[in-house]
Amino acid sequence: MTVESYDFIVVGAGSAGCVVANRLSADSATRVLLIEAGPRDRNPWIHVPAGYYRTMFDPRISWGYETAPVPGAANRRIPWPRGKVLGGCSSINGLVYARGQREDFDHWRQLGNVGWSFDDLLPFFRMAEDNALPGMSETYHAKGGPLGISQAEPNPLCDAFIEAAEQAGIPRNRDYNGAQQEGAGYFQTTARNGLRCSAATAYLRPARHRSNLRIQTGALVRRLLTEGRRVVGVEAEIDGRTVEYRCAREVVLSAGAINSPQLLQLSGIGDPAHLGPLGIETRHALPGVGQNLQDHYTARCVFACKQPVTLNDEVGTVIGRVRTGLQWLLTRRGPLSLSAGQVGVFARTRPEIASPDIQFHFLRYSAEGRGKSLHRFSGFTVSVCQLRPESRGTIAIDSPDPAAKPVIQPNYLDAMIDRETMVAGIRLIRDVVGQPAMAPFLGQEITPGTDVESDEGVLDYVRQSGSTIFHPSSTCKMGHDAMAVVDDRLRVRGMEGLRVADASIMPTVVSGNTNAACIMIGEKCADLILSSQSAPQPELAQ
Structure with a gap:
């Protein structure tokens, strides 16, 4: 030895x-x-900001954990990638x-x-x-x-979402890492x-x-x-x-x-x-x-976009992917320079609490799932997580x-306040995207879908589709x-x-x-x- x-x-x-x-x-x-x-960190996709979608499930550089069946999440085993x-x-x-x-x-x-x-x-x-x-x-x-x-470069769709958050009563906040966290702004x-x-x-x-x-x-x-x-x-x-x-x-x-x-x-x-x-x-x-x-347990809402301004449009074709790759190689800009969420919102679901209890990640694309192909239609995603789970x-x-x-057992949604906050978070997403600023862009709600309206239905959607946000x-x-x-x-x-x-x-x-x-x-x-x-x-x- x-x-x-x-x-x-x-x-x-x-x-x-x-x-x-x-x-x-x-x-x-x-x-x-x-x-x-x-x-060592020699995989080139590690150093491309948007490369996380290729690396987080790569068994060569991720532990590839998954949870035990989680009772509060429809007894599903949920993937837990860790570096x-x-x-x-x-x-x-x-x-x-x-x-x-x-x-x-x-x-x-x-x-x-x-x-x-x-x-x-x-x-x-x-x-x-x-x-x-x-x-x-x-x-x-x-x-x-x-x-x-x-920080990501400004984008019309992202700007519209920030304005919509403000119209819904959430203040703009350029620096959520500053004097106060509450508000909407670029990550x-x-x-x-x-x-x-x-x-x-x-x-x-x-x-x-x-x-x-x-x-x-x-x-x-x-x-x-x-x-x-x-x-x-x-x-x-x-x-x-x-x-x-x-x-x-x-x-x-x-x-x-x-x-x-x-x-x-x-x-x-x-x-x-x-x-x-x-x-x-x-x-x-x-x-x-x-x-x-x-x-932090998270659930996603996916919406169709009425204008071709999403990443689905920019990289949805072979020509688009080649253009995107060349743009990043030559300028270090474009879709490959983006993080997992361009806009962040920290908000309160109830006026009586002292500080934000939920966070939105606004993504200028939509996909079948994490690490999976982008949708063929123009789309964007808003996810919500509860910040202080009990x-x-x-x-x-x-x-x-x-x-x-x-054995990993996170017991997601075991506490009643966790369930109530996630339902309120989905409703707040719908409130924000329904504001006038998003009208030029907002198409059909793909998930959970407009037919999912009751608290019980929204909670069931959260249980069936939610996952870790890796925290x-x-x-x-x-x-x-x-x-x-x-x-x-x-x-x-x-x-x-x-x-x-x-x-x-x-x-x-x-x-x-x-x-x-x-x-x-x-x-x-x-x-x-x-x-x-x-x-x-x-x-x-x-």
Whole structure:
């Protein structure tokens, strides 16, 4: 067996892991190993912004997960693509850059997580940004950081939808990542000069020349190595051989909301009642591992368009596809430069709530489904997701085999408020597209269809057709109660030498797309490590 030694080992080269590896290796005296199960990000479609429709279901660079049958979603198994490549999900996602609401992070702080209020975290959001958009407030944004932020070019159909939202009582908001989130406007995206700006291109590319940073791809981490209550390294499998990596200081798990709890459970850190029947010795009892799973469930409305101004029209022919490809190759503009949604709307379904509880993604195209062919007619899509779901799910291994996929049960629509909010969201979509600004463009409602009108009918449509919008979180939650897995310094409770830094640490999922918050979590984790290696270790909650 090969044995190698480092100061820090980062498991998972996704949105947070790339950040942690970059920041820790900036000290040339610190030896850092970054381990990724997938390959390097050489697939050319990764770097084309619209290439997500080709990559998210590509088994070479996606884990290809699916849920267990979900009772609230018509007992369907729902695909859950997750990035298995340098950059992780930031290499295959829809590029939307949305931080979430101030209230999200202030709530984390109210739960007792010191240093996690919005004001505490804003410097880390700004630290990451290279925001190319003119007129953005310097209070909330910055230039010169690793992560390129840009915006799609204006388009008449998108402009009409924003105006229609305003006519429906939703204010225009050019910067939903600024003073307030509520409103309608063009999405900010993780792209620079017409190319995807993943965590790998933003954080690893500038650091890969460092002699003290090793980036190991194609390595499946099998388990954490422990000595008593201290983690001293990891065991990985590379090309059929076992390699043991030892660390002098800390292991940082950045494997994501699925793989981080999976690896803890495989290593005997979790609920003894779960691990024992699988033949896994409990090394440290933490019942919250894999619990508290949260995700944004989404449903789509598809409409025919009365004018040929959609992407269906632009790329619906061979000539159109050739023209589109040449346009992107020569100018880095056009349909291939677009994100998964050009306009975003953050709105409230009820006037009595304090901040938006739903999000729209407006897409200037329509398709048979994700990753499937565009419709032959002119069409556009508006999807809705509930921002603060109350349903809770689980991630649980059902085998001691590290290569076996864990059981994912998100329990979508389990809570009544989730069901009510999704129905209200569909109705609000119809309200917006029915405004005068959309009249020149609005054709037939294709799905759910005008015959679906009652609350029961709309809910049935949501159950039958809805899916993940790819924001799983909270399975190693940060906090102080008995189900918390990490403390507010991201240290696994009751263990030494082990932190978690990814979406799994969110006590509650942020109100928006999760990539921006994951990058912030990486920045915060690195700062916590670098600022103090001597803070007292927390006691396990009773």
